[in-house]
Amino acid sequence: MPEDVAESLSARADALEARMIDELARVMPARSVLYISGESDPRAPLNHEANGRRFLMGHDPRLAKMPDRPALVDFFRLRMNPGQQHLLQSARHARLAGCDEKIVLACLLHDISVVGFIRCDHGYWGEQLVAPYVDEEISWAIGAHQVVRFFPDPDFGYEYPDLYVKFFGSDFQPEPYVVRAYEQIRKHRWYGTARLIAVHDLYAFDADVRVELDEFIDVIERNFRQPEEGLGFDDSPAAHMWRTMNWPTRFL
Numbered sequence: 001m002p003e004d005v006a007e008s009l010s011a012r013a014d015a016l017e018a019r020m021i022d023e024l025a026r027v028m029p030a031r032s033v034l035y036i037s038g039e040s041d042p043r044a045p046l047n048h049e050a051n052g053r054r055f056l057m058g059h060d061p062r063l064a065k066m067p068d069r070p071a072l073v074d075f076f077r078l079r080m081n082p083g084q085q086h087l088l089q090s091a092r093h094a095r096l097a098g099c100d101e102k103i104v105l106a107c108l109l110h111d112i113s114v115v116g117f118i119r120c121d122h123g124y125w126g127e128q129l130v131a132p133y134v135d136e137e138i139s140w141a142i143g144a145h146q147v148v149r150f151f152p153d154p155d156f157g158y159e160y161p162d163l164y165v166k167f168f169g170s171d172f173q174p175e176p177y178v179v180r181a182y183e184q185i186r187k188h189r190w191y192g193t194a195r196l197i198a199v200h201d202l203y204a205f206d207a208d209v210r211v212e213l214d215e216f217i218d219v220i221e222r223n224f225r226q227p228e229e230g231l232g233f234d235d236s237p238a239a240h241m242w243r244t245m246n247w248p249t250r251f252l
């Protein structure tokens, strides 16, 4: 890189940092109980001492700014953690196996909640996030995959994942609500779709493989109904969840 370009880039970074510090001196970002529960006891008194500052009610200057009308790809690029490689690898695995595009998209989105929103009950959160924008079969299967993964199905060549034994211990038992949900899911007409997510999920944790989102832009365009107003601003039943990802530290 030529020296003058490097210099102007570093000057721009300095200016950005100065603006950020300046803004944080004026407004205080909030931390939801959910984010700090466990790290601290939620019953402990909250430190809401703003020291003369106002509370942040919009964009957090510490984060990359989202476009005014954010698309799904903007959330992938600006709000999701590197765990999204798991989604991309999973989608590639499904595509190479010759799956229908619907399944490829389901794999691409199946853990969207884990990598960008909330982990606990990630399938159900993910289902609600995408439900207004995808075929009902896809969103249903995303909800169901979190349950299906705990149960083997030889018809699909699916065994209980070794990784789960490593992650949760060999004595781990799914909660009764998960067992009950599986009984229902097993009888559902879209059971196979949920099961396919689990099948392609298994092989998608390779640290040496890097898959780019560009590989799936066409699948997204054809199968994800991107709202014109942007995700979070279309008044859909999931809009508040996308806004929360956009502005995770808004006071209210």
Ligand SMILES: [Fe+2]
Pocket: 110, 111, 122, 123, 145, 146
């Ligand atoms: Fe999952």
Ligand SMILES: [Fe+2]
Pocket: 086, 110, 111, 201
């Ligand atoms: Fe997964």
